Amino acid sequence: MQKQRSTRELRELDAAHHLHPFTDTTSLNQQGARVITKGEGIYLWDSEGNKIIDGMAGLWCVNIGYGRKDLSEVAKRQMDDLAYYNTFFKTTHPAVVELSHLLAEVAPAGFSHVFYTNSGSESVDTMIRMVRRYWEVKGQKQKKTLIGRWNGYHGSTIGGASLGGMAYMHQDGGDLPIPGIEHVQQPWWYGLGGDMTPEEFGLAAAKWLEDKILEIGPDKVAAFVGEPIQGAGGVIIPPSTYWPEVERICHKYDVLLVADEVICGFGRTGEWFGHQCFGFHPDIFTTAKGLSSGYLPIGAVFVGDKVAAMLAEGGDFNHGFTYSGHPVAAAVACANVRALRDEGIIERVKHETGPYMQQRWREVFSRFEHVGDVRGVGLIQAFTLVKNKATRELFPNTGEIGLICRDIFFRHDLIMRACGDHMVSAPPLVISKQEIDDMLALAAQCMEEFEAELKARNLV
Numbered sequence: 001m002q003k004q005r006s007t008r009e010l011r012e013l014d015a016a017h018h019l020h021p022f023t024d025t026t027s028l029n030q031q032g033a034r035v036i037t038k039g040e041g042i043y044l045w046d047s048e049g050n051k052i053i054d055g056m057a058g059l060w061c062v063n064i065g066y067g068r069k070d071l072s073e074v075a076k077r078q079m080d081d082l083a084y085y086n087t088f089f090k091t092t093h094p095a096v097v098e099l100s101h102l103l104a105e106v107a108p109a110g111f112s113h114v115f116y117t118n119s120g121s122e123s124v125d126t127m128i129r130m131v132r133r134y135w136e137v138k139g140q141k142q143k144k145t146l147i148g149r150w151n152g153y154h155g156s157t158i159g160g161a162s163l164g165g166m167a168y169m170h171q172d173g174g175d176l177p178i179p180g181i182e183h184v185q186q187p188w189w190y191g192l193g194g195d196m197t198p199e200e201f202g203l204a205a206a207k208w209l210e211d212k213i214l215e216i217g218p219d220k221v222a223a224f225v226g227e228p229i230q231g232a233g234g235v236i237i238p239p240s241t242y243w244p245e246v247e248r249i250c251h252k253y254d255v256l257l258v259a260d261e262v263i264c265g266f267g268r269t270g271e272w273f274g275h276q277c278f279g280f281h282p283d284i285f286t287t288a289k290g291l292s293s294g295y296l297p298i299g300a301v302f303v304g305d306k307v308a309a310m311l312a313e314g315g316d317f318n319h320g321f322t323y324s325g326h327p328v329a330a331a332v333a334c335a336n337v338r339a340l341r342d343e344g345i346i347e348r349v350k351h352e353t354g355p356y357m358q359q360r361w362r363e364v365f366s367r368f369e370h371v372g373d374v375r376g377v378g379l380i381q382a383f384t385l386v387k388n389k390a391t392r393e394l395f396p397n398t399g400e401i402g403l404i405c406r407d408i409f410f411r412h413d414l415i416m417r418a419c420g421d422h423m424v425s426a427p428p429l430v431i432s433k434q435e436i437d438d439m440l441a442l443a444a445q446c447m448e449e450f451e452a453e454l455k456a457r458n459l460v
């Protein structure tokens with residue numbers, strides 16, 4: 001058993017050998033990474049023994065909370081029995097069969113089939129190929145353009161990063177987006193709504209999609225892809241009128257509707273899936289994260305019956321991964337989803353802890369001078385750091401203020417995420433009402449310090 005190295009040793013070796021994702025390595029290595037060693041419920045511990053409230057459930061994924069020994073026991077048993085076999089050549093195994101059956105049970109009506117991947121990005125890339133294959137089998141191969149949203153996030157693969165609307169990801173060494181990917185503006189009322197009511201703006205934002213479809217030509221548009229709530233874009237919650245209107249437009253022009261449920265799926269909004277929270281009906285939806293609560297990498301594409309039937313008609317669908325439906329990941333995901341269902345965790349988010357968080361979140365943050373658009377649903381919430389709350393004036397140099405705020409929270413052992421100047425939170429779904437109170441009391445203290453810091457730096 002490896003002797004536990006000191007924090008200093010771990011940092012030095014990490015700096016010498018580990019390239020971190022989405023990181024300026026030089027900058028990170030000047031300060032050293034924080035070494036996380038343990039998790040339990042909503043808490044993490046670092047190598048210095050500090051207890052941390054994880055207001056982000058890792059990366060929006062540890063829905064069931066840390067430290068579930070039942071999941072690690074399932075993993076060990078499966079690994080001892082069958083650590084790996086593939087599902088390529090007319091083979092399957094009990095773990096992936098049980099998971100597939102369970103997912104068909106928890107999925108909304110019309111979704112009987114899942115395709116497995118190892119991540120959200122792979123789920124999105126799989127969806128892109130499925131959508132294009134669907135139209136090819138239907139004899140409309142030219143219908144291949146997918147439309148996403150600016151500031152949407154769909155992963156880091158070439159397809160996912162192209163479909164995403166993070167412009168900086170298109171520039172950074174990727175020469176993205178790939179051909180056949182277009183974007184429309186996001187349904188962000190607070191920043192783009194002007195004098196419109198949210199309801200008016202939701203319809204206007206949906207019309208941007210109709211305009212884009214007509215600009216490209218309906219006979220060339222394959223699908224529209226969106227997160228029910230844009231997560232990494234800053235928890236952008238669309239007005240109530242947006243998604244039903246998007247669905248109407250997609251039906252009008254025979255465009256497939258795809259929900260990217262990688263963050264919103266598996267109870268995050270209080271519903272099993274985010275599209276159920278906003279009342280629309282996708283043809284396909286992509287998942288990962290909460291599927292296994294991050295205990296092992298696994299993703300799943302839920303394929304609507306209409307699309308599955310067309311794929312079946314097309315014979316071989318030449319796509320898939322070595323670890324598609326990996327036995328250990330499938331077994332852990334099955335145990336995780338069963339627990340989310342059988343322990344009433346999602347039900348509690350919908351009826352107890354979600355409403356409680358949303359009430360307390362608004363009470364705590366609405367009183368701060370430089371906080372606007374306090375928002376959230378279920379256990380995904382945010383607020384926007386603003387220069388002038390009355391006029392909705394944002395800070396210049398988007399992101400600079402967000403990082404100041406995030407670092408104050410981190411110094412106080414509370415993990416929240418700065419997406420630009422949006423401060424966001426998505427804790428494990430097992431968070432209790434008392435833990436919500438504790439988290440928000442600490443957050444309020446951090447915000448007092450943050451607003452003092454703004455004044456001390458003459459940023460307001």
Ligand SMILES: Cc1ncc(COP(=O)(O)O)c(CNc2cccc(C(=O)O)c2)c1O
Pocket residue numbers: 059118119120121122124153154155156160227231232260261262263288289417
């Ligand atoms: C909606 C959505 N779709 C696809 C992906 C890609 O999933 P993978 O990372 O498993 O390939 C995501 C992932 N979302 C994600 C991943 C990493 C960091 C953050 C952040 O907000 O800091 C968000 C996501 O949020």
